[in-house]
Amino acid sequence: MINDSNMDLINLTKDGNVTKRILREGVGVSPEKGNSVCVHYESFLQETNTKFDSTRDRKAEFTFNLNSGKVVEAWEVAIPTMKVGEKAEIFCSSEYGYGDEGRTHIVPRKANLRFEVELLGFWENANSAAERIALAEKKKLEGNQLFQTGLTEEALFAYRKARDYIKDLWNCEPEELEQSRLLIVTIQLNIAACYLRLKNYEFAIEVCKRALNRDCTNIKGYYRLALAYLELGEFDQCIEFVKLGLEYRPSNPELLALLSTAEKKKERWLKESKKIYRKMCDN
Template sequence: MAVQKLTDDGKVTKTIIKPGQGLLPNKKSEVSVHYEAFLVKQDSKFDSSRDRNAPFNFTLQGGQVIQAWEIAIPTMKVGEIAEITCTYDYGYGEKGSPPLVPKKAALRFVVELIGSWEPAGSARQRLEAAAKKKEEGNDLFKKGSLETALFAYRRAREYIIDLWDCEPEEMDECRELVIAIQGNIAMCYIKLREWEHAIEVCKKVLERDPCNVKACYRIGQVSIETLDFEEGIKYVNMGLQVYIYTSIDNKCVPL
């Protein structure tokens, strides 16, 4: 694994442990990471988001993290795991951060970039951001990066799941996009064998679109895995019934 010098003085370095499949964040993106932090001299861990089972979210160039991270994180692709090292002047400075980080401490981090996203304000901006994030998720899914694809789909959903203050055509667009994103989220859960979450999301799809055959089919798939055959038969039959319906003005009506 080659060591990359990220500063001219060589005091911030990065070594890629696992390459990422996603995009690079923008300079002022909001990002989500998992990390473990170590004191180099003592070779001891002093902090870990993984131990807390809680990813750390922050905004780049927002003054929330040490300078080494501001330099290194923008060089990481989504899904990448890297070791980042820095001297104290790119870390917590001469004073350190007592009691965990002593004075003039060199630091080492193992960081995974889980995802990144951009702020969006208006309804149109949120719809465009959601569509872009969905496409990012699709690309990651095709590459087999299921966890990072799932994160991208969730972020896409968060842009628009509560969108209501918009024009009627935007509301229709939002509905269709939410259904598509939810379907993709369910597919990720199925691939990850997270059956309960998969069924929950499929049922949310059916709440918005009772004629969604894919959602019925996927619940049937999951029910085979969970041996809940009664549930599976119920939704498979529901899906089959849709075939005797036709779509008129976006409504399911009997033939």
């Protein structure tokens, strides 16, 4: 073995020289050969625990194709065993890392390594319009599962990839174009739901407006747009978009409840503002 023996270590090779410890469970399926994979990682010399590389320090994700020869062999072995959202420690001997030569000035010769890797997402290549639509639907469903389990950042990644498959789709049959339009509206609103949960209300507003530009009758679009404005304390805009939604569904309970909340909060804000103004004048 090339690391401390623990019950939670998973042996990934017959020789025992690549092992994995799951730090956080993931969700769904695992990537396969040829998939594009996106990760965050930190790399350490196992003997001294010295960090020599980190995407988190660079604040930039790392993307590569599995089995393309772009990463160390330990990753090619370990990452196909991971699920989206999973964070794991990967231990390997030098033969699965940088070999006898190491990396000049960075990794010593014959160094055993430890990596902390988080699988943010993966996606397949698509060519035809039908393939792109099918894969967009697949990534949307994956995003739904991630969102429901609380993995919001990972869900957002999946939804963005779903959108990427079809956002520029145009050279296809009319029915495929309509299917793509409706699907991208749903994906945009799912992205908005992620931004709302992450309290990134400005981005939520932006993607809701894009969705409503494609489908001006979408009630979820009006609700999530109005909710983002409410969270920003922009009560007039919230009320405006709730009322626009109510033009299409006058009895929608979610919109009516949001309208009541917004009007009460606006009234309370106006009263507080008047009190503050009076105090300023009295002084």
